[in-house]
Amino acid sequence: MAQINPSILSADFARLAEEAKAVEGADWLHVDVMDNHFVPNLTLGVPVVESLSRATDIPLDCHLMIEEPDRWAPQYVEAGAGSVTFHAEAAAAPVRLAREIRAKGARAAMALKPATPIEPYEDLLPELDMLLVMTVEPGFGGQAFLDIMLPKIRRTRELIARHGLELWLQVDGGVSAETIERCAEAGADVFVAGSAVYGTDDPAAAVRMLRHQADEATAAASWACRH
Numbered sequence: 134m135a136q137i138n139p140s141i142l143s144a145d146f147a148r149l150a151e152e153a154k155a156v157e158g159a160d161w162l163h164v165d166v167m168d169n170h171f172v173p174n175l176t177l178g179v180p181v182v183e184s185l186s187r188a189t190d191i192p193l194d195c196h197l198m199i200e201e202p203d204r205w206a207p208q209y210v211e212a213g214a215g216s217v218t219f220h221a222e223a224a225a226a227p228v229r230l231a232r233e234i235r236a237k238g239a240r241a242a243m244a245l246k247p248a249t250p251i252e253p254y255e256d257l258l259p260e261l262d263m264l265l266v267m268t269v270e271p272g273f274g275g276q277a278f279l280d281i282m283l284p285k286i287r288r289t290r291e292l293i294a295r296h297g298l299e300l301w302l303q304v305d306g307g308v309s310a311e312t313i314e315r316c317a318e319a320g321a322d323v324f325v326a327g328s329a330v331y332g333t334d335d336p337a338a339a340v341r342m343l344r345h346q347a348d349e350a351t352a353a354a355s356w357a358c359r360h
């Protein structure tokens with residue numbers, strides 16, 4: 134079944150615990166950590182993740198858009214994150230970092246900005262639990278989905294299948310009722326949605342609707358039949 138991860142970037146930061154409750158039934162809560170260096174925006178850090186992990190039963194999926202993830206990522210595991218994603222463009226030693234995240238007890242994931250190809254990282258895939266293909270330029274919520282990323286999602290799904298891996302394939306940025314089916318058809322199975330969830334009157338219903346759409350599109354997709 135498709136996993137839907139609402140992004141709290143589009144939530145009210147003064148009411149994060151309530152905003153987590155508003156998406157009960159979501160698979161993960163996506164937490165965008167930005168440092169105003171790797172991306173031109175600043176959000177939250179380790180103490181907020183620590184408090185949020187105590188305030189909700191939904192596991193936290195921390196997307197680190199920061200420099201020096203080798204230094205910081207382990208601290209997010211200690212703060213309670215169930216999954217930690219570092220960017221390929223920022224990590225100094227991605228294999229060592231992925232192993233450290235896993236050794237500390239979280240799922241290890243790596244993200245690719247739109248201009249970063251997947252092919253140079255093929256040998257790294259067995260070290261990861263999830264690969265994130267960004268479908269907008271990281272930094273801000275509410276941007277338009279980049280259709281041009283669909284071939285990269287397809288190629289990544291093919292590589293995962295070729296290596297016989299159980300790796301999850303996440304998409305993040307502009308995922309909505311209009312775009313989620315294209316992502317699922319191309320091979321994504323974990324979907325981050327910020328504005329498409331928190332920008333509605335009923336965020337929990339939006340999660341259910343997006344999951345239903347993704348499941349239908351996956352069932353019809355050739356990559357899932359071969360899986």
Ligand SMILES: O=C(CO)[C@H](O)[C@H](O)COP(=O)(O)O
Nearest residue numbers: 271272274275306307327328
């Ligand atoms: O990583 C991100 C931006 O860098 C966010 O997770 C993403 O943009 C979610 O927001 P939306 O669904 O509104 O695009």
Ligand SMILES: [Fe+2]
Nearest residue numbers: 165196305325
């Ligand atoms: Fe994100």
